[in-house]
Amino acid sequence: xxxxxxxxxxxxxxxVGAEVVAAGREVLDALAAGSGGRFAFDWEEFDxxxxxxxxxxxxxxxxxxxxxxxxxxIYFGAxxxxxxxxxxxxxxxxxxxxxxxxxxxxxxxxxxxPGVRGPLRNADEHDLDWVVVRENSxxxxxxxxxxxxxxxxxxxxxxVQSALFTEVGCERIIRFAFxxxxxxxxxxxxxxxxxNALQYGMVLWDDVFRRVAADxxxxxxxSVLVDAMAARFVLRPQDLSVVVxxxxxxxxxxxxGSALAGSLGLAASANLNPxxxxxxxxxxxxxxxxxxxxxxxxxxxxxxxxxxxxxDHLGLPEExxxxxxxxxxxxxxxILPHDLGGTATTRAxxxxxxxxxx
Ligand code: NAI
Ligand code: MG
Numbered sequence: 001x002x003x004x005x006x007x008x009x010x011x012x013x014x015x016v017g018a019e020v021v022a023a024g025r026e027v028l029d030a031l032a033a034g035s036g037g038r039f040a041f042d043w044e045e046f047d048x049x050x051x052x053x054x055x056x057x058x059x060x061x062x063x064x065x066x067x068x069x070x071x072x073x074i075y076f077g078a079x080x081x082x083x084x085x086x087x088x089x090x091x092x093x094x095x096x097x098x099x100x101x102x103x104x105x106x107x108x109x110x111x112x113x114p115g116v117r118g119p120l121r122n123a124d125e126h127d128l129d130w131v132v133v134r135e136n137s138x139x140x141x142x143x144x145x146x147x148x149x150x151x152x153x154x155x156x157x158x159x160v161q162s163a164l165f166t167e168v169g170c171e172r173i174i175r176f177a178f179x180x181x182x183x184x185x186x187x188x189x190x191x192x193x194x195x196n197a198l199q200y201g202m203v204l205w206d207d208v209f210r211r212v213a214a215d216x217x218x219x220x221x222x223s224v225l226v227d228a229m230a231a232r233f234v235l236r237p238q239d240l241s242v243v244v245x246x247x248x249x250x251x252x253x254x255x256x257g258s259a260l261a262g263s264l265g266l267a268a269s270a271n272l273n274p275x276x277x278x279x280x281x282x283x284x285x286x287x288x289x290x291x292x293x294x295x296x297x298x299x300x301x302x303x304x305x306x307x308x309x310x311x312d313h314l315g316l317p318e319e320x321x322x323x324x325x326x327x328x329x330x331x332x333x334x335i336l337p338h339d340l341g342g343t344a345t346t347r348a349x350x351x352x353x354x355x356x357x358x
Contacts, residue, residue, distance in 0.1 A: 017077020
């Protein structure tokens with residue numbers, strides 16, 4: 001048979017982004033090499049990020065979006081470095097891609113790995129196994145507002161940052177969460193808002209949630225305020241399966257979730273354009289980690305887990321499952337990077353995953 005060749009764009013970005021993307025690529029290439037010619041990956045790498053900004057004044061090439069458009073998927077590291085203000089680097093690259101390619105669903109699984117001791121010491125890989133579904137196109141990250149330095153003179157500056165909630169935007173992400181819940185052992189969707197304080201946008205979200213829930217009588221539901229949910233993540237993790245929330249709330253909750261699982265370095269994510277009109281983008285949840293960058297200390301598991309999500313998206317679910325198994329084999333054997341209390345370098349952890357694959 002003719003092999004499927006997937007065209008993948010790699011954007012390592014800044015800091016540990018380069019280290020973990022290299023690790024994930026190596027693992028994916030090992031899988032392809034072992035596929036008996038069934039599939040292959042054709043990579044093109046883009047050197048966009050804060051260095052590119054220093055050279056050109058832009059985070060990505062002017063025609064960057066056009067160049068990315070034709071790829072089957074985008075594999076992303078992290079963006080951000082102390083040389084460029086964070087809101088400039090994030091908006092100039094990652095958010096620009098997410099928004100232009102209508103990647104409106106951000107899927108962030110959180111689960112325990114065998115051999116990793118998280119702060120919830122008595123919980124294990126059966127207790128903590130959720131997916132955080134993050135609305136990824138509007139909400140608090142709609143970029144609406146402005147600063148007015150002049151209006152009230154020195155010391156009186158005013159800034160407005162508005163959140164945008166549309167019925168269409170709420171409904172599609174909530175339906176996505178329900179459809180995802182139907183594929184899981186525990187069929188439950190927890191919706192997170194702060195509708196007691198945010199009385200317009202989040203009340204709209206709650207109304208849409210109730211309406212959509214009626215179409216899924218086989219799925220358990222609950223609505224929880226975000227502060228209460230933060231406590232629940234810690235106190236009753238076994239109660240959760242799919243957690244759906246707005247852009248900002250889900251961003252915060254998924255970092256909390258990955259920390260509970262052991263480290264931010266473990267967390268994987270998919271920025272999906274479910275209609276497949278544009279390429280989707282796969283990236284670890286963590287940032288560029290300037291404090292450990294360039295020393296071989298970065299945990300590659302979040303990036304490798306994101307590669308598994310990409311395999312699923314490309315129609316290779318068996319390979320995705322094999323990769324998850326290889327990650328489990330690695331952590332169960334006690335091969336853990338520094339952030340998990342071990343001594344394995346990025347390279348050694350990556351090698352262990354590749355060895356477990358073959
Ligand atoms: P961060 O995620 O880079 O680091 C937070 C902490 O987690 C640090 O102590 C770091 O050493 C540790 N950590 C992160 N990834 C790790 C890994 N793979 N292995 C081991 N330890 C790891 O978040 P921070 O420090 O708030 O932001 C640094 C830069 O990254 C900023 O410029 C920020 O804007 C950017 N950022 C980018 C994101 C993205 O591209 N998706 C997401 C979050 C932050
Ligand atoms: Mg985050």
